Amino acid sequence: MADEDWDVDGGESSNFDEDMAAAWEAELANEAEADLDPSNMTQSAAGSERILNQDEIDSLLGFSLEDEDDGKGSGIRSIINSAHVSYERLPMLEVVFDRLVRLLTTSLRNFTSDNVEVSLDSIASMRFGDYLNSIPLPAILAVFRARQLDNYGLVTVDSNLIYSIVDVLLGGRRGTAAMRVEGRPYTTIERMLVTRLVEVILADAKKAFNPLTEVDFDLDRIETNPRFAAIAQPANAAILVRLRVDMEDRGGRCELMLPYATLEPIRKMLLQNFMGEKFGNDNIWEGHLATEIWTAPTNVRVVMDEFEQPLGRMMSLEVGDTLLMNVGQNSKVSLRCGDIYLTEGQIGRIGKKVAVRVEAPLEGVAKKRLVESKI
Template sequence: MSAEAADAQPNDAGEWSAEAANDPGGEGQSAERILNQDEIDSLLGFGLGEDDAAGRTGVRAIINSALVSYERLPMLEIVFDRLVRLMTTSLRNFTSDNVEVSLDQISSIRFGDYLNSIPLPAIIAVFRAEQLDNFGLVTVDSNLIYSVVDVLLGGRRGSVSTRVEGRPYTTIERMLVTRMIEVVLSDAKQAFAPLTEVDFKLDRIETNPRFAAIARPPNAAIVVKLRIDMEDRGGRLELLLPYATLEPIRKMLLQQFMGEKFGRDNIWEGHLASELWNTKLEVRAVLDELTQPLHKMLNLKVGDTMMLDASPDSAVKLMCGQVELSSGRVGRLGHSLAVRVEKPISPASQHAVMKLGGGR
């Protein structure tokens, strides 16, 4: 190789490196590159906006995948749809105005995330589900609070209500909203009535989400977002039920349609009862039981006598299989031997006989 060619090689290598770095479509794409902040946020599932879809991608989607979807409880949609229809009628009677209630969304969320997402100021009502032995939340946003107060106190339609942000709600405002929440809880009781009887009792009213904690932050809950419109006024009302509250009636919520049977059938019960009355059972009257060696029993002959520890007046046991039903006295009725029952059949014996019959 000549000296001129050797001197040209380093220069050519430097030019190739510069061209590769400046060429975005060349082989330079295979080199490592640093992710920008937007790509990192997308990977982790954190967005700068308040879009709910930000938490459905990346690492946050994997973390939140442990939440149970409300779609696994199909009866909830029917219950909440019934609640919307009941609330429309009840709030019209309550406000004497044209009220429209619509169901915006049913979603699953962690309880701690929900408390952090409540827009303040707001009124949070803690209620107790008596038969389910747990609690729930009703959240009324500021727009709906001022609209209800304006309607109930005779405000004119079309007028914009005066709102002083940053001040606590007055006693009159709290009382009027409390009356509306009691109407909503009464409608919720009627909505759950086809499934089970449950009474929703208002426990307390809070304005600070920290004091409305009814479950641990990681616990899953169902949030129902309702939109209440009163012509040119309105706002949002949210109903939260932890999954722990719905657990006692989970089997009922798994129904695909209202009235689906899960084991109790009146027709089958009547048929089973009629067949049981016609069932024939073999009942034995046992005078006494005697334990003897096997060789002695094998050597028995005609005419041998075995002495029993029973007298003619001794009570005999009435047996069905290995179950003792009752006891009585031996006698004669016409040309047949008979047993007069002297004590009733115990419920435990009846249950044991039914199990014995079911096993056969």
């Protein structure tokens, strides 16, 4: 009986194990089918991650119409573009163009006899080739030459400002927008009026640079095709200044392009900081420096004659030896400060002291002696 009972219990335990294994296999199969179901995958993904819409994708990548208009980028596009154009900042250049805006506002009011407001939109660095490709046509491009800097620059006037200037100068009505006639080249009258506008801008640009350095901007030529206005290599860096001109309900944009090669001769001046309109001049320090210079002690030597002698003779001089000089009673002596020749005079005596009477101005005689030494 014990053996039979053992056989029954062993059979029951084996059947129970087989049932448990079958149940586990069925449960695993159901879980695998649930994971492979696409609807379940979408629901689980939606629960864990949020899908971006088109506006959020554009903002992430930096593609926005507002950024295009402002000339600023954002997102990934801003990071990419920042590696292309990275140049040093020129603090004094901002002061020069602020001064240009103030001068240009007054000049254009006198030029158009209208209420004109000029504002500075932006100052940016970019490649010259990228700027030529971004110019909206039709437009007029004026190439000018900076005489003292021995290089060129570019003034671009867009179509809105061209038609507004023509309308104002030829007596158009106020309160109506300037008419734009697309699909035709600019007439001779329009080109001449824009040329006068560019001359006014260049004249004010010269005045704006005057406190810093003297620069003459001469108009070289007028172009309507950007390909003929290539004043630098496409990869060269340049400064782009965007100006906005508003005449009541009319106006447009004017852009000033200066390659870095043009500004290179005055780069050190443009790198300095400033204080107010006088570009760093300190009147108190200048007055103190002038006072100290005028009161500084100076040693003046009177040289009667100069001659050359062999070193052996000078080494053999003894007490009582005489050196003869080519100086007479009425000969003139020279006055020097260190090694610098100042002037000449006549030697004499006042009481028990030897005196020298200055007989020529310092500047004239010094120049004459410098010319004689060069000859």
